[in-house]
Amino acid sequence: MLDFVQQLVSGVALGCVYGLIALGFVLVYKATEVVNFAQGDLMMLGGFFAFTFIGMMGLNYWIGFAGAVAAMALFGMLAERVVVRPILGYPQFSIIMATIGLGYFLRSIAGMIWGTDDLKIETPFSQGVLRMGSLVLAYDKLSVIAATMILCTLLWLFFNKTMLGTAMRASSENMLAAYYMGIPVKRVVSVVWAISAAVATCAGVLLAPITFIHSNVGLVLGLKAFPAAVLGGFGSIPGAVVGGVLIGVIESMAGFYLPEGWKDVAPYVVLLTVLLLKPEGLFGLHVRKKV
Amino acid sequence: MRFLFKTDYEDDIKLFPHSGYVVTYGVLLALLLIAPHVLSSYLMSQLVFVCIYAIVGVALLILTGFTGQASLGHAAFLAIGAYTAAYLQKYNVPFPVYFLAAGLLTGIIGAMVGFPALRLTGIYLVIATISFALIVEEILARWESVTNGNEGMRVKTLSLLGVAVPRDSPTFYYLCLAVLVLTIVGTLNLLRSPTGRAFVAIRDSETAARSMGVNVALYKVKSFAISAAITGLAGVLFAHKLSFISPEMFTLQLSIEFIIVILIGGTFSLHGAVLGAIFIVMIDPFLTYLKDDMPGIIAGIAAAFGASSATVGNIQSNVAAFASLNGLKGAIYGIIIVLFVLFEPLGLYGRWLKIKLFFQLFPLYKRATFKRQKIYVKSERNR
Numbered sequence: 001m002l003d004f005v006q007q008l009v010s011g012v013a014l015g016c017v018y019g020l021i022a023l024g025f026v027l028v029y030k031a032t033e034v035v036n037f038a039q040g041d042l043m044m045l046g047g048f049f050a051f052t053f054i055g056m057m058g059l060n061y062w063i064g065f066a067g068a069v070a071a072m073a074l075f076g077m078l079a080e081r082v083v084v085r086p087i088l089g090y091p092q093f094s095i096i097m098a099t100i101g102l103g104y105f106l107r108s109i110a111g112m113i114w115g116t117d118d119l120k121i122e123t124p125f126s127q128g129v130l131r132m133g134s135l136v137l138a139y140d141k142l143s144v145i146a147a148t149m150i151l152c153t154l155l156w157l158f159f160n161k162t163m164l165g166t167a168m169r170a171s172s173e174n175m176l177a178a179y180y181m182g183i184p185v186k187r188v189v190s191v192v193w194a195i196s197a198a199v200a201t202c203a204g205v206l207l208a209p210i211t212f213i214h215s216n217v218g219l220v221l222g223l224k225a226f227p228a229a230v231l232g233g234f235g236s237i238p239g240a241v242v243g244g245v246l247i248g249v250i251e252s253m254a255g256f257y258l259p260e261g262w263k264d265v266a267p268y269v270v271l272l273t274v275l276l277l278k279p280e281g282l283f284g285l286h287v288r289k290k291v
Numbered sequence: 292m293r294f295l296f297k298t299d300y301e302d303d304i305k306l307f308p309h310s311g312y313v314v315t316y317g318v319l320l321a322l323l324l325i326a327p328h329v330l331s332s333y334l335m336s337q338l339v340f341v342c343i344y345a346i347v348g349v350a351l352l353i354l355t356g357f358t359g360q361a362s363l364g365h366a367a368f369l370a371i372g373a374y375t376a377a378y379l380q381k382y383n384v385p386f387p388v389y390f391l392a393a394g395l396l397t398g399i400i401g402a403m404v405g406f407p408a409l410r411l412t413g414i415y416l417v418i419a420t421i422s423f424a425l426i427v428e429e430i431l432a433r434w435e436s437v438t439n440g441n442e443g444m445r446v447k448t449l450s451l452l453g454v455a456v457p458r459d460s461p462t463f464y465y466l467c468l469a470v471l472v473l474t475i476v477g478t479l480n481l482l483r484s485p486t487g488r489a490f491v492a493i494r495d496s497e498t499a500a501r502s503m504g505v506n507v508a509l510y511k512v513k514s515f516a517i518s519a520a521i522t523g524l525a526g527v528l529f530a531h532k533l534s535f536i537s538p539e540m541f542t543l544q545l546s547i548e549f550i551i552v553i554l555i556g557g558t559f560s561l562h563g564a565v566l567g568a569i570f571i572v573m574i575d576p577f578l579t580y581l582k583d584d585m586p587g588i589i590a591g592i593a594a595a596f597g598a599s600s601a602t603v604g605n606i607q608s609n610v611a612a613f614a615s616l617n618g619l620k621g622a623i624y625g626i627i628i629v630l631f632v633l634f635e636p637l638g639l640y641g642r643w644l645k646i647k648l649f650f651q652l653f654p655l656y657k658r659a660t661f662k663r664q665k666i667y668v669k670s671e672r673n674r
Contacts, residue, residue, distance in 0.1 A: 029414075035414045035417075083629055083633070086633050087632060087633060087636075090636070090663065092413055092414065093355075093361050094632050094636060095632075096361075096414070096417065097550065097551075097554055097628060097632050098628070098629050098632040098633065100547060100628065101624075101625045101626070101627070101628030101629040101632065102625060102629060103625070104621050104622070104624050104625030104628065105621070105622050105624075105625030105626060105629070106625075107618075107621060107625075108618035108619065108620070108621030108622040108624075108625065109618075109622055111618040111621075112618050112619070112622070215618075223421070223425070223543070226418050226421070227418070227422065230414075230415060230418050234414065234415075261429060261432070261433045264425075264429055265425070265426050265429045268422035268423075268425050268426050269426065271418070271419075271422050272407065272419060272422050272423070272426075275407065275410075275411060275415060275418075275419050276407045276410075279410040279411050279415060280415075
């Protein structure tokens with residue numbers, strides 16, 4: 001039983017990381033109907049920025065964290081301006097390919113600048129564990145869970161309660177109509193990319209003590225975050241986190257109880273099954289098409 | 292400029308619309324046939340890879356280009372074809388039998404993937420195919436009794452009607468070329484048949500196709516099966532060419548490469564598959580060439596502009612250091628993909644059509660002829 005709880009908690013922590021990356025996918029998708037395959041690589045880059053600020057320049061952890069988030073928000077706007085805006089509104093597949101290309105580019109550039117070694121950031125939560133009876137929880141994992149909950153709530157409030165959030169939802173439903181209503185669609189899209197890059201950076205920095213940072217971490221985790229976003233329905237912010245947690249728990253349970261090899265496959269098997277039974281994901285809206 | 296005068300349907304579906312086609316493709320075929328006697332063995336080997344990539348490109352065009360179903364899982368089909376060949380070869384099955392068996396098996400698996408894909412569109416389909424490919428990769432690594440796991444499998448030399456065909460012999464090249472030509476001709480005929488027309492109708496509008504009486508589900512599954520089967524055939528050739536296969540060869544990276552083939556070549560015509568394959572296979576030797584020769588060339592240019600010999604040496608060593616940076620290839624790959632999507636959405640074949648039209652209409656060519664129409668995003672969720 002204790003094993004089970006321990007696996008459950010570490011699965012939830014892992015899942016929150018997937019959920020954080022998936023949140024980035026969902027934000028961009030919700031506002032522009034674009035799927036950003038470079039989201040994982042933005043996370044990787046954010047981690048490297050934080051490493052530069054904290055590990056190399058010796059800044060305070062929180063200042064470095066904030067600096068990395070700000071720098072990555074600017075970088076997200078730049079990437080949107082250069083790669084996405086010229087083809088916004090063209091078939092989804094070309095945008096997917098463009099972001100795959102962007103991902104390739106970021107991975108190799110990061111490899112050139114920061115090398116191919118695993119890097120580590122010292123965080124206030126790196127050491128220490130929380131003991132509850134015989135249950136042992138590491139602070140770094142708890143910090144991921146807490147941060148995910150906070151970010152998820154903030155973003156949900158932002159999307160549903162603020163003016164700007166409403167503008168984002170409007171421009172995703174019908175860009176032309178949004179233009180007519182006086183929404184500055186281009187600026188809105190820029191802001192969305194900035195926010196999603198910032199969320200990705202949070203994921204990267206929180207993840208640093210758990211998986212370390214190297215130039216391929218974005219690809220590996222990004223591929224796990226996709227099933228998370230799809231399970232959640234790709235358009236729902238709480239859905240992304242729930243999907244991420246599901247994937248994390250499935251992965252950690254499969255690694256513990258099932259024979260070797262299942263750990264990496266189980267999330268995808270579950271994903272295919274869900275897609276087979278409920279093609280719009282667990283929290284997706286089912287809408288009929290108008291002709 | 293030539294105007295084609297069509298009087299009946301037969302004129303419309305001719306494989307060679309006018310005599311110019313016969314001449315051009317005849318010359319091309321003749322050049323390809325004498326290639327083994329002219330080119331170096333390295334270039335011949337690259338040419339075989341061009342053939343294999345082009346076969347996969349054609350397969351992917353049927354599915355993605357003409358039926359509009361994106362797939363990022365074609366490396367898995369290639370792997371299934373390759374492993375079927377390697378497995379059956381152990382039991383001394385003759386080449387024609389396992390060649391066709393590989394195609395058949397991959398086709399059946401393709402149809403099985405097609406069924407769940409029926410209800411999926413857009414990004415969901417892309418992710419479902421990625422998941423399928425990742426699962427296949429893991430199965431290949433774990434099912435050791437059949438696939439030999441991560442140690443990989445050795446593929447014996449191909450023997451055709453009792454004659455051994457080594458992987459770097461001209462005969463093997465001719466075999467690949469023959470399969471490619473047959474695939475292209477078969478696909479051209481397929482696209483002129485009701486099945487092909489149904490594919491294109493589904494791509495353009497699924498709802499419209501359904502209301503015209505096209506059985507969308509049936510044709511989507513057919514498209515998946517045909518595309519997978521052709522990829523499986525390519526897999527057999529791929530296995531023989533490499534003579535050794537292991538699971539880590541068939542990763543997501545390879546699937547992305549196949550998509551890049553048709554993206555760079557152009558997704559609206561079969562020419563695109565071949566041009567894209569040439570591009571993808573030749574970019575490696577080209578980058579190596581640049582890496583070796585670029586520092587010298589740039590230093591030469593600097594010297595021609597009157598730089599002192601110390602500066603020239605400095606420039607040469609700096610450029611050499613930059614060219615041998617780790618991961619430069621990935622960065623160039625990424626830039627190429629982004630540039631093609633942004634500036635050349637019709638691919639290399641589209642560029643060729645533009646150049647051709649420019650000279651045909653000279654001096655009346657209008658840049659707007661190929662301009663993409665600006666569309667505004669409407670939610671796919673309400674579609």
